[in-house]
Amino acid sequence: MSNGYSKDLERWMPRLIAVWRASRGKGDGPEGRLTPQEVKEVGAGVRQLSMGLTRERQLAGARYMDDPKLLGAYLLFYWPVSYAQARQVLGELPNRPRQVLDLGSGPGPVAFAALDAGGKEVTAADRSKAALNLARALATEAGEALATREWDPTKKAAVLPEGQYDLITMGHVINELYGTGDSATTPRAALLEAALAKVKRGGSLLVMEPALRETSRGLLHVRDAMVARGYAVRAPCMYRGACPALVKETDWCHAERPWPMPRVVEELARAASLHKEALKMSYLVLAPKGEEWPEPPPGRLFRIVSEPLEGKGRHRYIGCGPEGRVGLAMQERHRNEKNERFLQLHRGDVIAVTETEPKGDGLALSDVSEVRMVAPAGKGVPPPPPKEDAPTNPGTSPSPGAPS
Numbered sequence: 128m129s130n131g132y133s134k135d136l137e138r139w140m141p142r143l144i145a146v147w148r149a150s151r152g153k154g155d156g157p158e159g160r161l162t163p164q165e166v167k168e169v170g171a172g173v174r175q176l177s178m179g180l181t182r183e184r185q186l187a188g189a190r191y192m193d194d195p196k197l198l199g200a201y202l203l204f205y206w207p208v209s210y211a212q213a214r215q216v217l218g219e220l221p222n223r224p225r226q227v228l229d230l231g232s233g234p235g236p237v238a239f240a241a242l243d244a245g246g247k248e249v250t251a252a253d254r255s256k257a258a259l260n261l262a263r264a265l266a267t268e269a270g271e272a273l274a275t276r277e278w279d280p281t282k283k284a285a286v287l288p289e290g291q292y293d294l295i296t297m298g299h300v301i302n303e304l305y306g307t308g309d310s311a312t313t314p315r316a317a318l319l320e321a322a323l324a325k326v327k328r329g330g331s332l333l334v335m336e337p338a339l340r341e342t343s344r345g346l347l348h349v350r351d352a353m354v355a356r357g358y359a360v361r362a363p364c365m366y367r368g369a370c371p372a373l374v375k376e377t378d379w380c381h382a383e384r385p386w387p388m389p390r391v392v393e394e395l396a397r398a399a400s401l402h403k404e405a406l407k408m409s410y411l412v413l414a415p416k417g418e419e420w421p422e423p424p425p426g427r428l429f430r431i432v433s434e435p436l437e438g439k440g441r442h443r444y445i446g447c448g449p450e451g452r453v454g455l456a457m458q459e460r461h462r463n464e465k466n467e468r469f470l471q472l473h474r475g476d477v478i479a480v481t482e483t484e485p486k487g488d489g490l491a492l493s494d495v496s497e498v499r500m501v502a503p504a505g506k507g508v509p510p511p512p513p514k515e516d517a518p519t520n521p522g523t524s525p526s527p528g529a530p531s
């Protein structure tokens with residue numbers, strides 16, 4: 128598992144099980160694993176949650192965290208998933224956060240991911256008292272200091288917890304706020320803007336959403352609203368204009384990372400008849416007002432935003448970079464040592480390419496092209512090397528092809 132968090136997650140699994148059993152008043156059972164009866168019981172809750180949050184979506188925005196069966200299923204199945212997703216994305220932040228606020232925390236997977244990634248003072252905020260109780264129980268079990276706060280942004284006079292933070296996180300929550308459809312974009316963007324006002328200079332707001340077409344596109348609309356309001360995106364976008372994935376109704380943008388999942392999660396997926404073999408999420412990391420977009424390193428850069436696409440005798444992906452979203456293709460027969468990296472790219476990798484030719488609606492690489500890995504998926508794009516004789520504050524110039 129990348130980013131070295133798999134051992135951390137393995138340590139969490141017995142704690143999650145112990146806290147779940149204690150919450151039901153049934154403290155005993157085999158340590159670190161579920162009995163077949165427990166797998167069956169929790170698996171039924173996982174199935175219900177999965178249908179309600181991803182298929183029919185009737186649970187989105189409902190108070191499912193206050194139902195002990197569904198909260199238990201969330202804790203044992205979705206908690207490890209969100210934790211792993213958050214550790215992946217936290218690996219891309221330019222700075223290690225110390226003070227963290229996790230909004231819509233539920234039982235705290237993202238909050239604990241932030242603590243394990245170096246956070247020192249972490250506050251988890253949610254409207255569900257039951258979920259916050261579990262987060263506190265987990266903190267006790269793990270010997271961690273976690274503050275909790277009740278918070279509901281849809282209530283009149285809702286206020287964000289006081290303080291300034293290095294990082295504010297919102298894991299799988301904004302899709303549950305302010306209803307569905309286009310009308311949700313404006314209040315969601317306003318909430319993000321209010322959160323960003325509490326982010327310190329150099330800090331970040333991280334928003335993660337399910338990798339479903341609807342929720343991912345919802346996030347892209349919010350991204351565009353934030354970019355239009357002058358906010359810079361730290362990751363994953365390098366394109367500074369309106370998101371090109373929104374042009375076609377059928378497109379969306381998500382990350383995918385390999386994930387050898389913990390055994391309990393695997394058992395629950397099987398019991399719930401869910402196919403889960405990789406981590407998939409959509410995410411956005413925003414900088415507070417007044418900060419510039421990160422200056423990319425030199426080269427013609429693209430982030431791979433598709434899986435490898437089928438093609439006879441050629442390799443093809445969709446890339447998205449400072450010049451927008453483009454198809455990238457290379458014939459197998461053009462493979463050589465300068466470009467063979469192109470044959471094994473993963474969604475999320477950032478590459479630099481040279482010597483491309485426009486072809487169809489994309490770019491073709493050939494035997495004179497070079498392909499260089501700039502940042503593998505899950506790693507932040509490095510800044511450009513310092514220029515000799517550079518002025519002390521060079522500012523930022525628009526990337527080639529980016530709208531000014």
Ligand SMILES: C[S@@+](CC[C@H](N)C(=O)[O-])C[C@H]1O[C@@H](n2cnc3c(N)ncnc32)[C@H](O)[C@@H]1O
Pocket residue numbers: 188192205206209230231232233234235236237253254255258278279280281297298299300303304
């Ligand atoms: C899918 S869970 C995400 C939990 C956790 N952040 C994660 O990433 O796994 C969505 C969370 O949003 C919370 N939520 C939904 N509507 C809310 C609201 N109006 N105010 C505060 N929290 C809300 C729910 O209580 C739930 O804990």
